[in-house]
Amino acid sequence: MILVTGGAGFIGSNFVLDWLAQSDETVINLDALTYAGNRENLNSLDGNSRHVFVEGNIGDSKLVTKLLEQYQPRAVINFAAESHVDRSIHGPEDFIQTNIVGTFHLLESVRAYWSALPVDAKQDFRFLHVSTDEVYGSLSKDAPAFTETNRYEPNSPYSASKAASDHLVRSYHHTYGLPVLTTNCSNNYGPFHFPEKLIPLMIVNALAGKSLPVYGDGQQIRDWLYVKDHCSAIRRVLEAGKLGEVYNVGGWNEKPNIDIVHTVCALLDEARPRADGKSYREQIITVTDRPGHDRRYAIDASKIERELGWKPAETFDTGIRKTVNWYLENQQWVANVQSGSYRDWVAKNYSER
Numbered sequence: 001m002i003l004v005t006g007g008a009g010f011i012g013s014n015f016v017l018d019w020l021a022q023s024d025e026t027v028i029n030l031d032a033l034t035y036a037g038n039r040e041n042l043n044s045l046d047g048n049s050r051h052v053f054v055e056g057n058i059g060d061s062k063l064v065t066k067l068l069e070q071y072q073p074r075a076v077i078n079f080a081a082e083s084h085v086d087r088s089i090h091g092p093e094d095f096i097q098t099n100i101v102g103t104f105h106l107l108e109s110v111r112a113y114w115s116a117l118p119v120d121a122k123q124d125f126r127f128l129h130v131s132t133d134e135v136y137g138s139l140s141k142d143a144p145a146f147t148e149t150n151r152y153e154p155n156s157p158y159s160a161s162k163a164a165s166d167h168l169v170r171s172y173h174h175t176y177g178l179p180v181l182t183t184n185c186s187n188n189y190g191p192f193h194f195p196e197k198l199i200p201l202m203i204v205n206a207l208a209g210k211s212l213p214v215y216g217d218g219q220q221i222r223d224w225l226y227v228k229d230h231c232s233a234i235r236r237v238l239e240a241g242k243l244g245e246v247y248n249v250g251g252w253n254e255k256p257n258i259d260i261v262h263t264v265c266a267l268l269d270e271a272r273p274r275a276d277g278k279s280y281r282e283q284i285i286t287v288t289d290r291p292g293h294d295r296r297y298a299i300d301a302s303k304i305e306r307e308l309g310w311k312p313a314e315t316f317d318t319g320i321r322k323t324v325n326w327y328l329e330n331q332q333w334v335a336n337v338q339s340g341s342y343r344d345w346v347a348k349n350y351s352e353r
């Protein structure tokens with residue numbers, strides 16, 4: 001039995017689906033169902049008795065303690081977070097509450113549970129914290145990619161709040177001996193990605209005939225990893241990671257944002273040509289760069305490959321093709337997530353686009 005937090009979000013739901021497909025263990029899925037949490041991602045699990053969904057907050061110590069005592073999981077995997085950089089610029093408070101205060105309360109509940117476990121179960125227990133490469137800050141064009149020993153230099157309220165949570169997790173290992181593992185991963189893409197993030201936003205806007213907003217010169221470089229590869233890395237770290245260690249996870253796919261947008265347009269041109277015969281590229285527009293926008297992130301994932309034998313299965317070419325096809329085949333999912341609070345938020349914050 002494992003307890004996953006944030007398992008109705010983008011990566012968490014992919015993880016829960018993969019986990020249940022690949023193992024016999026039950027998953028307790030604790031998610032607060034914020035705007036980013038979507039029960040629909042888990043529709044295929046309806047009637048699956050190995051998936052127990054609980055709506056609730058990681059900061060609710062009473063609830064978390066009750067779940068831990070009732071289900072006695074052998075691991076807790078923490079995906080729950082506020083995760084969108086733009087939102088953290090417009091309103092940082094939720095990021096502090098969930099990513100810092102929420103993680104702190106979760107750690108406290110887990111520590112109390114773990115301390116009371118019998119010796120064998122105590123040794124086998126793991127707390128795996130899922131984090132981001134954004135904690136390392138921004139790289140210049142020719143600097144070597146981030147390794148696990150890079151200094152933390154977060155530049156947005158999002159990355160600062162994740163950095164704080166990483167430090168708390170580390171401190172619970174060093175101070176209390178809690179058996180923790182941390183992964184810092186680069187940008188994910190794939191099914192169930194909320195359409196406020198670059199790749200799904202471009203696909204969805206292109207198909208709707210809307211503009212494709214690119215920040216500044218579009219030369220911000222990110223490393224991209226297909227979400228299923230992130231899930232397999234987390235499973236591997238959970239299985240064989242050394243306690244207290246940090247593992248960088250990445251796809252060895254550094255790309256400027258504008259190249260990503262061009263690739264998405266080319267795939268859509270092929271799969272769903274525009275009625276006027278023109279390329280979707282015609283819809284690209286430039287918008288003012290966001291404040292503090294990091295120029296480059298690049299992950300050196302050699303430690304996880306060397307020590308745990310993990311490598312991504314997808315190249316960017318295969319992963320992005322699967323992703324575009326998934327969005328083409330799941331238009332109803334897109335329509336559903338675009339209703340309600342998401343629509344209101346976009347109207348308020350992206351009205352200039």
Ligand code: NAD
Binds near residue numbers: 032
């Ligand atoms: P997401 O925003 O899609 O999902 C987050 C989930 O957490 C949602 O289901 C939401 O309802 C839930 N949640 C939020 N606050 C909660 C709370 N207080 N209690 C319980 N549940 C809560 O995020 P994601 O993209 O799936 O990211 C998951 C994790 O992976 C985050 O910790 C993020 O920092 C990290 N990460 C993401 C990426 C990426 O490219 N998306 C890359 C590296 C690391």
